[in-house]
Amino acid sequence: MYTQGLDGDIGPVREAETADEKALEARFQAKIDAEIRIEPDDWMPEGYRRTLIRQISQHAHSEIVGMLPEGNWVTRAPTLRRKAILLAKIQDEAGHGLYLYSACETLGVERAELVEQLLAGKAKYSSIFNYPTLSWADVGMIGWLVDGAAIMNQVPLQRCSYGPYARAMVRICKEESFHQRQGYEIVMTLAEGTPEQRRMVQESLDRWWWPALMMFGPPDSDSVHTAQSMKWKIKRVTNDELRQKFVDVTVPQAERLGLRIPDPELKWNPERGHYDFGPVPWEEFWRVIKGDGPCNRERLAQRRRAHEEGRWVREAALAHAEKRRLRSRAA
Amino acid sequence: MTENDWPLYEIFIRPRNGLAHRHVGSLHAPDPEMAIEMARDLYTRRGEGSSIWAVPSSAIAASSPDEKASLFEPAEDKDYRYPTHYKIPSDVKNM
Ligand SMILES: [Fe+2]
Ligand SMILES: [Fe+2]
Ligand SMILES: [Fe+2]
Numbered sequence: 001m002y003t004q005g006l007d008g009d010i011g012p013v014r015e016a017e018t019a020d021e022k023a024l025e026a027r028f029q030a031k032i033d034a035e036i037r038i039e040p041d042d043w044m045p046e047g048y049r050r051t052l053i054r055q056i057s058q059h060a061h062s063e064i065v066g067m068l069p070e071g072n073w074v075t076r077a078p079t080l081r082r083k084a085i086l087l088a089k090i091q092d093e094a095g096h097g098l099y100l101y102s103a104c105e106t107l108g109v110e111r112a113e114l115v116e117q118l119l120a121g122k123a124k125y126s127s128i129f130n131y132p133t134l135s136w137a138d139v140g141m142i143g144w145l146v147d148g149a150a151i152m153n154q155v156p157l158q159r160c161s162y163g164p165y166a167r168a169m170v171r172i173c174k175e176e177s178f179h180q181r182q183g184y185e186i187v188m189t190l191a192e193g194t195p196e197q198r199r200m201v202q203e204s205l206d207r208w209w210w211p212a213l214m215m216f217g218p219p220d221s222d223s224v225h226t227a228q229s230m231k232w233k234i235k236r237v238t239n240d241e242l243r244q245k246f247v248d249v250t251v252p253q254a255e256r257l258g259l260r261i262p263d264p265e266l267k268w269n270p271e272r273g274h275y276d277f278g279p280v281p282w283e284e285f286w287r288v289i290k291g292d293g294p295c296n297r298e299r300l301a302q303r304r305r306a307h308e309e310g311r312w313v314r315e316a317a318l319a320h321a322e323k324r325r326l327r328s329r330a331a
Numbered sequence: 332m333t334e335n336d337w338p339l340y341e342i343f344i345r346p347r348n349g350l351a352h353r354h355v356g357s358l359h360a361p362d363p364e365m366a367i368e369m370a371r372d373l374y375t376r377r378g379e380g381s382s383i384w385a386v387p388s389s390a391i392a393a394s395s396p397d398e399k400a401s402l403f404e405p406a407e408d409k410d411y412r413y414p415t416h417y418k419i420p421s422d423v424k425n426m
Contacts, residue, residue: 041393041395042396043396088376091372091376092376095372095373095376098358098373099356102356102357102358103356105357110335111359112335112336167356168356171355175377317365318332318337318361320361320362320365321332321361321362321365324362
């Protein structure tokens, strides 16, 4: 989801031409088919490498930008316990970003280069983080829906064919489950609270529901690169399958709290054994992806500012390392 | 060295005494001491470790996937290195 199936856009890739290249490619695909993981030094097709770099870096950027909407509420968390939890969750997301940048580096790109692309506005990250957090209920909603959707997407990625990405996902998935549960707990507390708190949490769900469904990326009919990613086992489940699964597990969770999903067409379909749901507003999705969501500019400006304002820390660390080096040489 | 080329360290964590250090990932740091401090924050937020090793990635020599056959195949036809290779009558106990 954090990559939203946009990862296929990797520019022109040279096809295998010589017999040698074709043999290498066949052997590569045979390994994938046999569920043998690909490791950094193994031969891989250029398209596979570039698809992964694109996907893992978008995923990493999403973790990093994803800290901003939640960071907005740290100083206003209603209790000390909630504040400590929120800080721990945000710190986890920073960690997720770093695990993913280092997985990406095994493919031969530098983290500094990826960060630069993000700051220059040339890289994509999940559309969901371009929506504002207007009330405390939004912090709960992000944990419940956004981390919930992230888990749904990341669980199959633990079996991704590329070893370092799959291993980063194992770590990340272990940490995500607390993220979703703390969110649901916030939502539950508000849903069981005063009429005003109930209104607040329902209003929040009304705003986040559709953007959450968009996290799985465009419909399969519009995801041109899905087939290739599935063949390479970078991707194991399609966008629409994940979205359906998310709706199916989330609706009962909302009902349990007496919350209303803002979709008049939502209805259990006993024949399919799934919920039917209304059309996702895809025009909005494309608008946000192309840079015109409610907070795109603000998020990037904030990232850039944070990067600039943190410069002295990085410089101080370097000076400290240099001092230590000289001292140990003198000793 | 500039802030953009902090060297890469491979991080190994011992989950608890009695177990071996295990590779968990990598990170960039200005020097080994700070690599350990950063690894603490990055890889042991939930008590995952009781000891950390940080090794400059440049210090690691790795076998190449192309040599896989010449390196590892010699071990494959030496069945007699396994206990199951030997047929011992079942009435012989404690072996
Ligand atoms: Fe995360
Ligand atoms: Fe994630
Ligand atoms: Fe999370």
